[in-house]
Amino acid sequence: MKYQAQSVHLKHPHECLIIGLFEDGQTAAFNKCDQLTEGYLTGLVKSGDISGKIGQLCLLHHVPQLDCKRLIIVGCGKQQELNERNYQKIYQRLWQTLKELPVSEAVSYLTDLQIKGRNLYWNVRFAIETLEHGNYQFDNFKQQKAPAIKLQKLLFSTDDTTAEQAIRHAQAIAHGIRATRDLANQPPNICNPAYLAEQAQALAAKSNKVSVEILDEAQMTELGMQAYLAVSRGATNPAYLSLIKFNNAPNPDAKPIVLVGKGLTFDAGGISLKPAADMDEMKYDMGGAASVFGTMTALIELDLPLNVIGVLAGCENLPDGNAYRPGDILTTMNGLTVEVLNTDAEGRLVLCDTLTYVERFAPQAVIDIATLTGACVVALGQHNSGLLSENDALATELAQAAAQSHDKAWRLPISDEYREQLKSPFADLANVGGRWGGASTAGAFLSHFTKAYPWAHLDIAGTAWLQGANKGATGRPVPLLVQYLINAAE
Ligand code: BES
Ligand code: MN
Ligand code: ZN
Numbered sequence: 001m002k003y004q005a006q007s008v009h010l011k012h013p014h015e016c017l018i019i020g021l022f023e024d025g026q027t028a029a030f031n032k033c034d035q036l037t038e039g040y041l042t043g044l045v046k047s048g049d050i051s052g053k054i055g056q057l058c059l060l061h062h063v064p065q066l067d068c069k070r071l072i073i074v075g076c077g078k079q080q081e082l083n084e085r086n087y088q089k090i091y092q093r094l095w096q097t098l099k100e101l102p103v104s105e106a107v108s109y110l111t112d113l114q115i116k117g118r119n120l121y122w123n124v125r126f127a128i129e130t131l132e133h134g135n136y137q138f139d140n141f142k143q144q145k146a147p148a149i150k151l152q153k154l155l156f157s158t159d160d161t162t163a164e165q166a167i168r169h170a171q172a173i174a175h176g177i178r179a180t181r182d183l184a185n186q187p188p189n190i191c192n193p194a195y196l197a198e199q200a201q202a203l204a205a206k207s208n209k210v211s212v213e214i215l216d217e218a219q220m221t222e223l224g225m226q227a228y229l230a231v232s233r234g235a236t237n238p239a240y241l242s243l244i245k246f247n248n249a250p251n252p253d254a255k256p257i258v259l260v261g262k263g264l265t266f267d268a269g270g271i272s273l274k275p276a277a278d279m280d281e282m283k284y285d286m287g288g289a290a291s292v293f294g295t296m297t298a299l300i301e302l303d304l305p306l307n308v309i310g311v312l313a314g315c316e317n318l319p320d321g322n323a324y325r326p327g328d329i330l331t332t333m334n335g336l337t338v339e340v341l342n343t344d345a346e347g348r349l350v351l352c353d354t355l356t357y358v359e360r361f362a363p364q365a366v367i368d369i370a371t372l373t374g375a376c377v378v379a380l381g382q383h384n385s386g387l388l389s390e391n392d393a394l395a396t397e398l399a400q401a402a403a404q405s406h407d408k409a410w411r412l413p414i415s416d417e418y419r420e421q422l423k424s425p426f427a428d429l430a431n432v433g434g435r436w437g438g439a440s441t442a443g444a445f446l447s448h449f450t451k452a453y454p455w456a457h458l459d460i461a462g463t464a465w466l467q468g469a470n471k472g473a474t475g476r477p478v479p480l481l482v483q484y485l486i487n488a489a490e
Contacts, residue, residue, distance in 0.1 A: 001131070001132070001135065001151065001152065001153065001154060002152060002153040002154070003124075003128055003153070003154050003155075003156065003167045003170075003171065004153065004154075004155050004156070004167070005124065005155070005156045005158050005160075005163030005164055005166075005167060006155060006156075006157070006158075006159075007157055007158060007159040008107050008155055008157040010029070010032055010033060010036065010066070010109075011036070011066070011067055012067065012068070012107075013067040013068060013069075014067075014068040014069070014070075014105075014106070014107050015068070015069050015070065015103045015104065015105050015106065016068065016069065016070040016071075016072065016098075016101065016103045016105070016106040016107070017033075017066070017068040017070065017071050017072065017106075017107050017109065018072045018074065018094065018106060018107065018108045018109060018110060019033055019071070019072070019073055019074075019109045019110070020073070020074055020075075020076040020090070020109070020110050020112070020113055021041075021045070021050060021052040021073050021074070021075060021076060022052045022076050022077065022078065022079045023051060023052035023053055023054070023075065023076075023077055023078050024052070024078050024079055025079055027076065027109075027110075027112050027113065028109075028112040029109035029110075029112050029157075030073070033063075033066060033071070036065050036066060037063055037064060037065045037066060038065065040063060040064060040065075041073070044058070044073075050073055050075070051075065052075045052076060052077070053075045053077065054075050054076060054077030054086055054089055054090065055074075055075055055077075055089055055090065055092075055093040056074070056075035057072065057073070057074050057075065057093055057094070057096075057097055058072070058073045058074075059071075059072050059097060059101075060072075060073070070101070070103065072094070072097065072106075074090055074093060074094055074110070075090075076090055076110075076113060077090075079114075080116075082113060082114065082115055082116060083115065083116050084115060084118070084122075084126060084406045087113065087115050087123075087126055087127075087130075088126060088130045090110065090113075091110075091126070091127050091130035091131055091134075092130060092134055094131075095130070095131050095134035095135065096134075098131075098151050099134070099135070099149045099151065101150065101151070102150055103150060103151055104150055104151060104152045104153065105151070105152065105153045105154075105155070106151060106153075106154050106155070107154075107155045107157055108127065108154060108155065108156050108157065109157050110123070110127065111123055111124065111156050111157050111158040111160075111163075119162070120158060120160040120162055120163060120166070121160075121162040121163070121165060121166045122166070123166075124156050124158070124163045124166035124167060124170065125166040125167075125169055125170040125173075126170075126406065127156070127170075128166070128167065128170035128171065128174060129170050129173060129174055129177075129479065131154070132170075132171075132174035132177070132178070133174075133177070133475075135149065136178060136181060138181065138182065138185040138472060138473075140186075141187075168302070169302070169482075169486065171301075172298040172299075172301040172302045172482070173298050173405075173478060173479055173482050175297055175298060175301060176294035176295055176296075176297045176298030176299075176301075176475070176478045176482060177294060177475030177478045177479070178294075178475070179290075179293060179294040179297040180287075180290045180291050180293060180294030180295075180297075180473060180475045180478050181290075181294075181472065181473040181474070181475045183196075183199060183286075183289075183290040183293055183294070183473075184283075184284055184286065184287050184290040184464065184465065184473035185472055185473050186283075187283060188265050188266040188282075188283040188316075191265050191283070191286065192237040192265045192266075192314070192316065193237060193238065193239050193240040193263065193265055193314025193315055193316065194237065194238070194240055194314075195265070196240065196242055196263050196265065196286065196289055196293075196312045196314040197214045197240040197242045197312070197314065199293060200212050200214070200242040200243075200244050200293070200310075200312060201214070201242075203244060203293065203296060203297060203300070204244060206300065207246075207300050209246055209247055209248050209300070209303075210244060210245065210246050210247075210296075210300060211245045211247070212242065212243065212244055212245070213242075213243040213245070214240055214241070214242050214243070215240065215241040215242075215243075215357075216238065216239075216240060217229060217232065217238050217239055220239070220241065220353075223333060223353075223357065224331070224332075224333045225332075225333045225353035225354075225356075225357065226330050226331050226332065226333070226353075227330045227331075227332045227333070227338060227349040227350070227352055227353050228241075228313070228315065228333075228349065228350045228352075228353040228354065230324040230328065230330050230340070230349065231270070231315050231317050231324065231343075231346040231349050231350050232315045232316065233320075233322050233323055233324050234270055234271075234316075234317065234318040234319055234320035234322060234323025234324065235315070235316035235317070235318045235320070237265075237316055239314055239315040239316070239350075240314045241311065241312070241313055241314065241354060241357070242263075242311070242312040242314060243309055243310070243311050243312075244292075244293075244296050244309065244310040244311075244312070245307075245308075245309050245310075246296060246299055246300060246306070246307065246308045246309070246310070247307050248303065248304065248305055248306060248307065249305055249306055249307040250305055252307075254306075254307050254364075255307070255361075255362055255363060255364035256306075256307040256308055256309045256361050256363055256364065257306060257307070257308045257309075257363065257364060257365050257366075257367070257485070257488060258308075258309045258311065258358045258361060258363040258365070258366045258367070258453075259292045259295060259296075259308065259309070259310045259311065259366075259367050259368075259369065259481065260288075260292070260311045260313060260351065260354055260355060260358060260366060260367070260368040260369070261286075261288035261289035261290070261291060261292035261293070261310070261311065261312050261313060261368070261369050261370070262285065262286070262287075262288035262289060262313055262347045262350060262351055262368070262369070262370035262371060262372065263286040263288065263289030263290075263312045263313045263314040263315060263350075264282070264285035264286055264315055264316065264317055264346065264347060264350065264371075265283065265285070265286045265314060265315070265316055266282055266283055266285065266316050266317070266318070267282040267285040267316075267317045267344070267346065267347075268282065268317060268318050268319060269317065269319075269343065269344035270317045270318065270319050270323050270324065270343030270344060270346060271319050271323050271324070271325055271326060271343045272326060272342045272343040272344040273319055273344075274344060278467070281465065281467065284371060284464055284465040284473060285317075285347070285371050286312075286314070286371075287369075287371045287460055287464030287465060287473065288368070288369035288370040288371060288458075288460060288464070289312040289313060289314065290464075290473065291369050291460065291464070291475070291476065291477055291478050291481065292310040292311065292312060292369060292481075293310065293312060294475060294478045295310065295478050295481040295482055295485070296308070296310040298478065298482045299482065299485055302482070302485075302486070304485055304486065304488075304489040305489055306485060306488060306489050308485065309358070309361055309363075311354060311358060313350050313351060313354045315346075315350050317343070317344075317346045323343070324340060324343055325340065325343065326340055326341055326342060326343060327339070327340065327341075328340045329426060329427045330349070332349075332352050332353055332356065332449070333352075333353040333356040333357065334352075334356040334448075334449055336352075336428045336429060336448060336449070337427040337428045337429070338352075338424075338427055338428065338429050338430070338431050339424040339426050339427035339429070339430050339431065340431050341424075341430050341431055341432045342431065342432045345431045345432045345442070347370050347371070347372045347442075348372065348431060348442055348445045348446055349431060351368055351370060351372075351446060351449075352445070352446060352448070352449040353449075354368075355368065355446065355449045355450050355455075356449050359452045359453070362453075363453045364453070364454070365394055365453065365454045365455070365456070366450060366453050366454070366455045366456075367394075367398070367455070367456050367457070367458065367481070367484075368446065368455075368456075368457050368458070369458045369460055369477065369481070370457070370458070370459060370460065370461075371459075371460055371461045371464050372439070372442050372457075372459045372461055373386075373438045373439045373442045373459055373461055374438070374461060375437070375438025375439045375442075376412070376438070376439035376459040376461045376462055377461050377462035378438075379412065379439055380410055380412075380462055381462055382462045382463060382466065383408060383462075383463070384408045384409055384410040384462075384463070385402070385407075385408070385409040385410075385458050385459060385460045385462070385463045385476065385477050385480070386409070386410065386411075386412045386439050386443075386457075386458065386459035386460075386461075386462075387399060387402070387409040387410060387411045387412065387456065387457075387458060388411070388412050388413070388414050388439070388440065388443035388456065388457040388458075388459065389411075389414070389455065389456035389457065390414050390415075390447065391454045391455060391456065393454070394454045394455070394456045395411060395456055397484060397487065397488075398456055398458070398480070398484060399411060400487070401480050401481075401483040401484035401487055402477075402480045402483075404483050404487075405479035405480050405482070405483040406479070407476055407477050407478075407479035407480035407483070409458065409477070409480060412439050412440055412443070412459075413440050414440055414443040414444050414447055415440075415444075418433065418437055418440045418441045418443070418444035419444045419447065419448075421433030421434050421436075421437070421441050421444070422441060422444060422445055429445065429448060431445065433445070439459050442459070443457050443459070458477055458480075460476060460477055463476045463477065464476060
């Protein structure tokens with residue numbers, strides 16, 4: 001869909017005009033339309049046909065004295081309660097109607113809505129992100145495809161020039177989210193580590209600022225990545241570590257920001273096999289890698305003046321005669337030995353060697369993104385990603401980006417107490433830390449491998465996908481990560 005910002009006259013013969021109405025007052029556009037129609041709209045309020053209740057929607061045709069063919073009045077709730085979430089609800093409801101109308105162009109006057117603590121830039125940006133989110137369907141494998149949508153263009157009525165920037169940012173983020181959702185929703189018989197590597201190569205082919213490096217198992221063996229390789233041993237599909245390098249800083253040698261994504265294209269748990277119920281959802285255990293891929297997609301489109309390396313740590317965790325076992329002791333790439341107590345705590349084993357590998361880039365910051373622990377979902381539910389870091393400056397920057405982009409994250413601790421839970425009688429570390437504080441002990445495990453640079457960890461086990469009726473990848477935390485990069489470029 002195309003988006004444009006310009007100041008549009010209400011009397012223009014639009015195909016479809018969209019205005020808002022509060023439960024406890026009128027919006028500027030509602031007021032003007034009411035004047036033009038000599039009280040027709042307030043008449044509808046008086047008769048009780050419209051109330052302004054959030055999400056209520058009224059579609060009118062050929063309203064007298066207005067030259068538009070259709071007028072949509074959408075309820076915006078109480079003025080004081082117009083926060084990000086309610087604003088998204090308004091556009092979600094709008095999309096349900098817009099996608100079914102025989103209209104190719106619509107004009108939104110919801111630009112006059114004041115979201116609490118936000119300016120017009122966010123008004124436009126959240127509108128586009130919400131619409132694009134609704135306008136997504138993964139029907140690659142369905143014979144019956146979703147019907148084509150007529151709407152081609154949405155105009156935001158405003159003369160505020162920050163709207164142009166909002167459109168650019170929102171579209172790039174929406175494209176990144178789409179790339180993430182498409183990749184994560186692929187079934188695991190198609191999306192395996194080699195597929196991740198192919199996607200990385202295809203992305204690089206689109207820009208001369210991007211290069212790709214793929215490490216295969218032979219190279220990983222050479223590097224001593226025994227923890228990573230141990231996880232992969234039960235699988236027939238080989239592991240690949242894919243690096244997408246975007247070089248666009250004014251100083252080509254500027255230290256890169258490195259994003260590391262857990263890319264378990266399927267996690268059956270290995271010998272510590274998971275229960276059968278919902279195991280299909282473990283195709284989403286590459287959600288971290290998918291979000292890195294989507295973030296790189298958006299970054300390339302935005303052409304931010306940064307050096308960024310996106311890493312997809314592709315691997316499968318399956319039980320097999322050759323699989324790694326509970327009790328095995330592995331020597332990681334940085335020399336620390338790990339006693340495996342549970343082969344289902346595989347993400348940290350794949351990540352620890354990847355995090356050691358990226359030391360060679362002398363990063364200014366490393367952020368890993370991983371569907372790492374069920375414990376994080378128990379702690380935060382599906383609303384906040386876990387944010388773990390012992391670097392307060394980096395944690396603050398990420399928390400800010402999360403708040404700005406409304407892609408929420410909540411900080412959880414890492415400290416010596418959690419590191420102590422990882423003691424092993426036989427090795428330097430155990431790969432699990434007992435029953436309590438699982439998100440933090442996982443973070444504590446990773447902290448042993450990230451001493452060479454500022455580091456933060458995002459546990460997206462609860463946020464990367466939804467279950468139930470809306471089952472599917474969410475595209476999170478692409479908004480957070482892209483916002484972090486936008487801020488870093490400023
Ligand atoms: N990929 C899972 C984490 C997960 C579980 C994400 C459920 C989303 C939903 C991870 O590899 C895992 O299995 N973690 C274990 C760790 C435990 C064995 C210490 C877990 O959380 O149960
Ligand atoms: Mn697991
Ligand atoms: Zn996993």
